[in-house]
Amino acid sequence: GQNIDQPTEMTATEGAIVQINCTYQTSGFNGLFWYQQHAGEAPTFLSYNVLDGLEEKGRFSSFLSRSKGYSYLLLKELQMKDSASYLCAVAPYGGATNKLIFGTGTLLAVQP
Amino acid sequence: DTEVTQTPKHLVMGMTNKKSLKCEQHMGHRAMYWYKQKAKKPPELMFVYSYEKLSINESVPSRFSPECPNSSLLNLHLHALQPEDSALYLCASRPRSSTDTQYFGPGTRLTVL
Numbered sequence: 503g504q505n506i507d508q509p510t511e512m513t514a515t516e517g518a519i520v521q522i523n524c525t526y527q528t529s530g531f532n533g534l535f536w537y538q539q540h541a542g543e544a545p546t547f548l549s550y551n552v553l554d555g556l557e558e559k560g561r562f563s564s565f566l567s568r569s570k571g572y573s574y575l576l577l578k579e580l581q582m583k584d585s586a587s588y589l590c591a592v593a594p595y596g597g598a599t600n601k602l603i604f605g606t607g608t609l610l611a612v613q614p
Numbered sequence: 615d616t617e618v619t620q621t622p623k624h625l626v627m628g629m630t631n632k633k634s635l636k637c638e639q640h641m642g643h644r645a646m647y648w649y650k651q652k653a654k655k656p657p658e659l660m661f662v663y664s665y666e667k668l669s670i671n672e673s674v675p676s677r678f679s680p681e682c683p684n685s686s687l688l689n690l691h692l693h694a695l696q697p698e699d700s701a702l703y704l705c706a707s708r709p710r711s712s713t714d715t716q717y718f719g720p721g722t723r724l725t726v727l
Binding site: 602 | 647
């Protein structure tokens with residue numbers, strides 16, 4: 503089966519650092535994605551990991567450990583506009599059968 | 615042009631109506647997707663088109679009928695929907711690359727009365 507787990511909600515303070523964890527058990531693995539979604543809007547692509555290690559993109563970084571079925575998204579220097587839902591998604595397959603399996607999302611509230 | 619567009623933004627329809635949702639991209643992406651998203655839930659995959667052919671149907675009821683007239687356009691035809699079909703319908707496309715990243719359109723907010 504396919505299972506992706508994330509915390510449901512998190513709260514953090516403006517200017518701080520927050521880490522959002524994601525664990526997965528899927529029938530295959532062709533990459534892990536993080537998306538940001540503001541309420542009522544479409545998901546926006548943040549990062550992609552297919553090899554173990556850390557990918558850094560400005561204030562956002564994403565880490566993957568394939569052996570542990572684990573990833574995290576790290577957000578630094580938090581801003582109020584970072585309040586959103588963060589979706590972890592796994593692509594179990596590639597090619598024409600590619601699809602994304604989404605976790606339930608983590609709703610992040612950034613407080614002043 | 616680096617975006618996926620969807621029309622209409624909002625749609626209200628009765629249970630006996632027939633309507634269509636439209637999705638367009640001009641990035642040369644050859645895979646296109648329809649997702650349904652209920653409030654506070656993640657997107658749920660409905661259909662995948664690859665090179666204009668339906669490659670995945672996630673057991674979606676026949677009142678939803680997808681169509682891919684060409685490589686840039688994806689439609690979702692709606693007929694005899696139920697109130698529980700009210701949701702945000704998202705279209706996404708994927709470039710032909712190894713990353714498999716999907717790019718989402720802004721969605722159509724559908725309300726079925």
